[in-house]
Amino acid sequence: GKVTSPYEYKIDWGDGCPYRNRKTVEWIKEAKRDAIPVKLKTSLGSLLTVFSLNPRKQEIMTLLGPPPPGKPREVTGEELAKVIISRLFxxxxxxxxxxxxxxxxxxxxxxxxxxxxxxxxxxxxxxxxxxxxxxxxxxxxxxxxxxxxxxxxxxxxxxxxxxxxxxxxxxxxxxxxxxxxxxxxxxxxxxxxxxxxxxxxxxxxxxxxxxxxxxxxxxxxxxxxxxxxxxxxxxxxx
CATH class of the missing domain: 3.40.1350.10 (Trna Endonuclease; Chain: A, domain 1)
Incomplete structure (x- = not known):
């Protein structure tokens, strides 16, 4: 998943979950446990309260696959000029x-x-x-x-x-x-x-x-x- 909001605290979120400190997460893809590399799986199973997955970043990106293409949008004016010049290259x-x-x-x-x-x-x-x-x-x-x-x-x-x-x-x-x-x-x-x-x-x-x-x-x-x-x-x- 991808964190999409800053940290937020509420005494009661109204969903029965006991955790009061939260960040919103956008879930990108589901992965079967067997597809997760062993080292990444070990890191995810850490017993530490706070841990970093940065060392396993490349494995995570490989697991997720290429990002979806961005939504096309129209450009004009100065931005259009920059696009034309870039295409001439x-x-x-x-x-x-x-x-x-x-x-x-x-x-x-x-x-x-x-x-x-x-x-x-x-x-x-x-x-x-x-x-x-x-x-x-x-x-x-x-x-x-x-x-x-x-x-x-x-x-x-x-x-x-x-x-x-x-x-x-x-x-x-x-x-x-x-x-x-x-x-x-x-x-x-x-x-x-x-x-x-x-x-x-x-x-x-x-x-x-x-x-x-x-x-x-x-x-x-x-x-x-x-x-x-x-x-x-x-x-x-x-």
């Missing part, structure tokens, strides 16, 4: 690059991954040609990490850019303050920064267009919100 680094390449194509780029080995800091290259007016080349560094990206990594990406090329750093983590300052440094080619939170928003914006394999990975559901609940305005109370 089920992709290995190379597959994560392919995912980002796919996401950039949904944004409008013709994107391809670079060779995974010896890519010199550039993982994805994309080209955008709006209305045939001009070619925009984007070089992306992609990091599936939980840490902060530092300014040296921003400098490394900038060093790969040609005269007319643009850079973006995409990560499931975040950026240090120095990295943010370096990305926007005056007189230098700017580097766009997409951290984990921004990446989640980009994924949600294009979720319906994702390939089925990525939808299965993320396993998101979307509520249909009534049309009038999608809009709002402000009024002055009279």
């Amino acid at each position: 089920n992709l290995d680094p190379e597959m994560f690059e392919y995912f980002i390449t796919h996401l950039l194509t949904l944004v409008g780029f013709e994107a391809t991954t670079t060779q995974y080995i010896n890519d010199k800091g550039v993982d994805v290259i994309g080209t955008l040609n709006p209305e045939g007016l001009a070619n925009i080349t984007l070089k992306a560094q992609v990091k599936r990490v939980g840490r902060h990206i530092n300014n040296k990594e921003i400098l490394m990406l900038r060093g790969t850019l040609g005269v007319d090329e643009h850079g973006v750093f995409i990560t499931t983590g975040s950026f240090t303050r120095r990295a943010q300052i370096e990305a926007e440094a005056e007189g230098k080619k700017p580097i766009a920064l997409i951290d984990g939170q921004t990446l989640v928003d980009l994924i949600l914006e294009h979720y319906d267009e994702l390939d089925e394999e990525y939808k299965q990975l993320l396993a998101l559901s979307k509520r249909e919100v009534p049309l009038r609940e999608r809009f709002y305005t402000t009024v002055i109370k009279s």
